Amino acid sequence: MENIKKLILNTVSDAVIEDKQKLTVTVEPNKLHLLAKTLRNNADLPFDFLVKLIGTDCGEKLGVTYLLSSSSDLSKEVVLKTGTADRENPLLYSVTDLYETAHFNEREVFALLGIRFINNPDMRKFFLNSDWVGYPLRKDYDANPELNPVSLVSKEMIDVAPRIMETKEGLKEELVNVFEEDDYVINIGPQHPSTHGVMHFRTALDGEIVKKIDVHSGYIHRGIEKLSESLTYPQILHFTDRLDYLSANINRHALCMCVEKAAEIEVPERAQYIRTIMDELNRIDSHLLAWACQTNDLGATTAFIYGMREREIILHIFEKTCGGRLIINQNVIGGVMFDIYDEFQKDVKSFIPYMREKLVEYDKFFSHNVIALGRMINIGNLTKEDAISYAVTGPAGRGSGWSCDIRKHQPYALYDKVDFKEIIRHENDSYARYMNRLDEIEESLKIIEQLIDNIPAGEICAKTKAIIKLPEGEYFQRVEACRGEFGVYIESRGDKTPYRIKFRSPSMALVSAMPLICKGEKISDFIGIGGSMDYVIPDIDR
Amino acid sequence: MILNYSQPLEISNLSAWLDTTLRSNLSEFWTLLIEFVLVGVLLLAAYAVIALVLIYVERKITAFFQARFGPNRVGQYGLLQSLADMIKILLKEIIHINKVDKFLFYAAPFFMVGASMMTFGAIAFGKGLQAVDFNIGVLYVTAVSSLGIIGVLLAGWSSNNKYSMIGAMRSGAQFVSYELSAGFALMTIVVLSGTMQFSEMIHKQEYCWNIFNGHISSIIAFFIYLISGHAETNRGPFDLPEAESELTAGYHTEYSGLQFGFFYLAEYLNMFIIASIATAVFLGGWMPIQIKGWEAFNQIMNYIPSYVWFFSKTGVLIFFSLWVRWSFPRLRIDQLLNLEWKYLLPINLVNLLVMVILVLTGLTLTDLFPSWF
Numbered sequence: 001m002e003n004i005k006k007l008i009l010n011t012v013s014d015a016v017i018e019d020k021q022k023l024t025v026t027v028e029p030n031k032l033h034l035l036a037k038t039l040r041n042n043a044d045l046p047f048d049f050l051v052k053l054i055g056t057d058c059g060e061k062l063g064v065t066y067l068l069s070s071s072s073d074l075s076k077e078v079v080l081k082t083g084t085a086d087r088e089n090p091l092l093y094s095v096t097d098l099y100e101t102a103h104f105n106e107r108e109v110f111a112l113l114g115i116r117f118i119n120n121p122d123m124r125k126f127f128l129n130s131d132w133v134g135y136p137l138r139k140d141y142d143a144n145p146e147l148n149p150v151s152l153v154s155k156e157m158i159d160v161a162p163r164i165m166e167t168k169e170g171l172k173e174e175l176v177n178v179f180e181e182d183d184y185v186i187n188i189g190p191q192h193p194s195t196h197g198v199m200h201f202r203t204a205l206d207g208e209i210v211k212k213i214d215v216h217s218g219y220i221h222r223g224i225e226k227l228s229e230s231l232t233y234p235q236i237l238h239f240t241d242r243l244d245y246l247s248a249n250i251n252r253h254a255l256c257m258c259v260e261k262a263a264e265i266e267v268p269e270r271a272q273y274i275r276t277i278m279d280e281l282n283r284i285d286s287h288l289l290a291w292a293c294q295t296n297d298l299g300a301t302t303a304f305i306y307g308m309r310e311r312e313i314i315l316h317i318f319e320k321t322c323g324g325r326l327i328i329n330q331n332v333i334g335g336v337m338f339d340i341y342d343e344f345q346k347d348v349k350s351f352i353p354y355m356r357e358k359l360v361e362y363d364k365f366f367s368h369n370v371i372a373l374g375r376m377i378n379i380g381n382l383t384k385e386d387a388i389s390y391a392v393t394g395p396a397g398r399g400s401g402w403s404c405d406i407r408k409h410q411p412y413a414l415y416d417k418v419d420f421k422e423i424i425r426h427e428n429d430s431y432a433r434y435m436n437r438l439d440e441i442e443e444s445l446k447i448i449e450q451l452i453d454n455i456p457a458g459e460i461c462a463k464t465k466a467i468i469k470l471p472e473g474e475y476f477q478r479v480e481a482c483r484g485e486f487g488v489y490i491e492s493r494g495d496k497t498p499y500r501i502k503f504r505s506p507s508m509a510l511v512s513a514m515p516l517i518c519k520g521e522k523i524s525d526f527i528g529i530g531g532s533m534d535y536v537i538p539d540i541d542r
Numbered sequence: 543m544i545l546n547y548s549q550p551l552e553i554s555n556l557s558a559w560l561d562t563t564l565r566s567n568l569s570e571f572w573t574l575l576i577e578f579v580l581v582g583v584l585l586l587a588a589y590a591v592i593a594l595v596l597i598y599v600e601r602k603i604t605a606f607f608q609a610r611f612g613p614n615r616v617g618q619y620g621l622l623q624s625l626a627d628m629i630k631i632l633l634k635e636i637i638h639i640n641k642v643d644k645f646l647f648y649a650a651p652f653f654m655v656g657a658s659m660m661t662f663g664a665i666a667f668g669k670g671l672q673a674v675d676f677n678i679g680v681l682y683v684t685a686v687s688s689l690g691i692i693g694v695l696l697a698g699w700s701s702n703n704k705y706s707m708i709g710a711m712r713s714g715a716q717f718v719s720y721e722l723s724a725g726f727a728l729m730t731i732v733v734l735s736g737t738m739q740f741s742e743m744i745h746k747q748e749y750c751w752n753i754f755n756g757h758i759s760s761i762i763a764f765f766i767y768l769i770s771g772h773a774e775t776n777r778g779p780f781d782l783p784e785a786e787s788e789l790t791a792g793y794h795t796e797y798s799g800l801q802f803g804f805f806y807l808a809e810y811l812n813m814f815i816i817a818s819i820a821t822a823v824f825l826g827g828w829m830p831i832q833i834k835g836w837e838a839f840n841q842i843m844n845y846i847p848s849y850v851w852f853f854s855k856t857g858v859l860i861f862f863s864l865w866v867r868w869s870f871p872r873l874r875i876d877q878l879l880n881l882e883w884k885y886l887l888p889i890n891l892v893n894l895l896v897m898v899i900l901v902l903t904g905l906t907l908t909d910l911f912p913s914w915f
Contacts, residue, residue, distance in 0.1 A: 374873075
């Protein structure tokens with residue numbers, strides 16, 4: 001990392017480098033793009049993976065924080081920070097040309113903080129309507145409901161995007177049309193059986209072929225990050241479950257770890273075991289549902305029910321452990337809330353061979369079906385370069401040949417003690433993503449097998465103070481959720497509530513890649529590809 | 543020869559008795575009028591009842607495939623479920639959609655139901671249980687059943703909905719393509735049996751079903767007919783026109799209440815019609831299993847009434863259709879058209895030629911082993 005520091009100082013001499021939890025570099029707004037470009041194109045260790053893009057209202061300044069990582073080694077990280085003091089018309093330079101994933105993230109920052117990005121090709125607000133008054137994540141935001149009344153009339157969709165481009169004559173504001181004049185545009189969503197939630201794809205069709213997709217999101221945006229700013233850490237835990245509800249336990253684990261690290265709480269060994277086993281059960285549960293939904297998207301209803309049948313057993317184990325089925329409220333800061341029940345080991349151990357048997361059945365029933373193969377092989381190709389640029393992680397990223405499993409690169413909980421394989425395929429298509437999920441179920445079973453008999457006795461939760469205050473600082477935690485990398489960022493100013501909290505949503509990256517990989521495919525394959533990407537909407541609309 | 547055996551359970555006994563009684567008491571005109579009305583009412587009733595039974599059977603069989611129970615609340619084993627559903631759909635409000643082409647929108651379901659009902663009349667349910675027995679029965683069925691597509695196209699066009707429109711266009715492409723294959727497969731058998739009349743065709747299959755008689759060629763034609771017939775009924779894996787995961791419900795997205803019920807009814811009946819035509823043409827229709835020379839065996843088989851034979855053969859084919867539907871994922875439109883134009887149609891054309899050669903050179907089973915078949 002010393003080389004990186006040198007490289008940074010060589011590029012931007014007045015950069016402020018601090019060694020916090022991560023290497024943090026603060027630069028002037030006009031230098032940021034140059035620095036990001038240098039880091040991205042660094043031959044030895046390219047920082048080509050934009051993990052998080054966080055907008056913050058720092059008081060007098062409006063700041064943006066970038067967490068960069070290297071695609072070849074996810075444990076190497078750099079944090080870039082910049083900001084602007086102009087609160088009336090804040091302008092920063094976009095990094096969309098370097099990292100495609102920045103596109104949606106910058107639009108989100110614009111909607112929530114009002115920072116506009118120069119050279120971003122489409123600067124509409126993400127999540128919020130264009131006529132929303134105020135910027136919610138600013139500290140001086142007026143939440144008076146009269147300012148933004150609930151609209152009872154339907155609004156026309158306006159497919160015109162404003163943007164600011166840098167030209168030789170200076171900055172130029174312009175409007176561009178999203179679609180061409182005579183495009184046949186259909187709305188897939190917000191109410192549609194196959195968008196897996198309240199998602200809205202405006203899709204231009206040429207006959208059956210998808211010409212262009214415009215993503216509208218935010219129909220169920222709840223402002224969880226804003227809400228969290230006025231709640232204590234144990235209270236925020238409940239929100240994490242409601243992001244990606246299918247990996248609820250893993251999300252919660254991430255926030256718990258982030259707070260535990262910051263507050264220096266030691267988690268008992270027994271709790272670590274329970275957490276890891278529950279995470280893996282959660283992963284199997286989620287992958288089963290993903291498998292089931294994908295087969296349903298391809299029109300095989302029976303396979304869908306098979307997936308649900310096996311999932312039910314896991315849900316039953318969850319229910320017996322802590323009463324919850326989907327959202328299990330198991331993790332708390334310092335450990336877990338409920339100990340495992342007496343028959344837990346027996347139930348899990350009988351589930352493992354059963355699941356293996358069923359995996360063979362899935363393989364026979366669907367994985368080699370000639371129609372299924374025709375609907376998946378060579379469909380929805382996402383190259384490794386694009387996967388990295390769009391920050392597509394999880395089974396989808398690994399289907400493009402990118403080793404991006406956080407459990408391997410930055411082991412947490414007990415993942416450094418267990419032996420499992422990171423499933424990587426290089427076919428880049430829907431089928432690779434599909435097979436990855438089935439194989440990951442097998443790997444999760446292996447992990448559980450190694451842990452289930454060795455759960456040590458002892459405490460399940462560390463003693464914590466009644467009110468948890470984090471010391472001033474910025475804390476990051478990255479975990480491997482079911483759909484890819486989930487991340488938590490907490491900026492604390494020493495209070496019992498966070499100053500700014502940000503969740504990295506793996507699904508947002510998956511959706512941002514949809515317009516790219518669906519272009520030129522048939523409309524029915526668009527649905528099939530959506531199934532293979534397996535995004536969960538509440539995860540996007542935080 | 544069959545008439546020599548006693549067949550106490552045949553409905554034709556009843557109808558013959560009714561006919562003679564009427565004729566002895568009334569003039570020719572009134573006899574015919576009463577019989578026409580009776581036949582019409584019975585057909586309509588059968589149409590509804592068969593659909594209800596099929597819906598129940600499909601739901602139970604699907605449940606069996608999918609590790610579920612299926613309907614089990616209304617009546618014993620849920621037997622009254624489809625009846626309850628029917629009453630519900632009759633009572634449901636028909637939602638009037640703004641900005642649709644009213645006339646076409648409301649006419650569309652009748653095309654669907656009308657087409658399948660007209661085909662229904664030509665089906666031989668049992669010995670003497672056939673409303674119309676044209677001498678060009680096969681041609682009539684092919685012609686009339688393709689009228690249904692007009693309903694689908696009209697529904698999609700008049701709904702003023704982009705999803706419906708795409709569904710209807712897909713349906714058009716699919717129907718036109720597969721109609722061709724189904725027609726050619728039937729023609730192959732017409733060549734074999736030398737007639738287009740259903741009753742005659744069935745009688746000729748007394749000792750040897752057409753599917754065995756033309757061996758290779760017949761079996762190929764049978765499978766092609768099943769595939770393309772399945773495609774014609776718009777059921778999975780060929781259910782692209784209403785592909786619910788991409789087009790919500792395709793061409794009938796905007797329909798509600800009884801209007802939707804008509805589409806639903808026609809879909810189930812089409813499945814039955816395709817299976818029953820396949821039964822008549824390939825599997826000897828209502829004809830019991832008969833083996834030359836085994837008089838005792840033949841007589842026992844004949845005790846089982848002809849309509850039982852017909853419905854069980856049809857039932858087996860419907861079961862196959864359900865099996866396929868609930869096992870396979872959906873095809874994509876280009877795969878669907880490829881399957882038809884690149885594979886089924888060329889195979890079919892060659893197959894037709896092979897059949898002509900088989901018949902002309904006397905290589906069918908009845909020609910080769912006249913003493914057995």
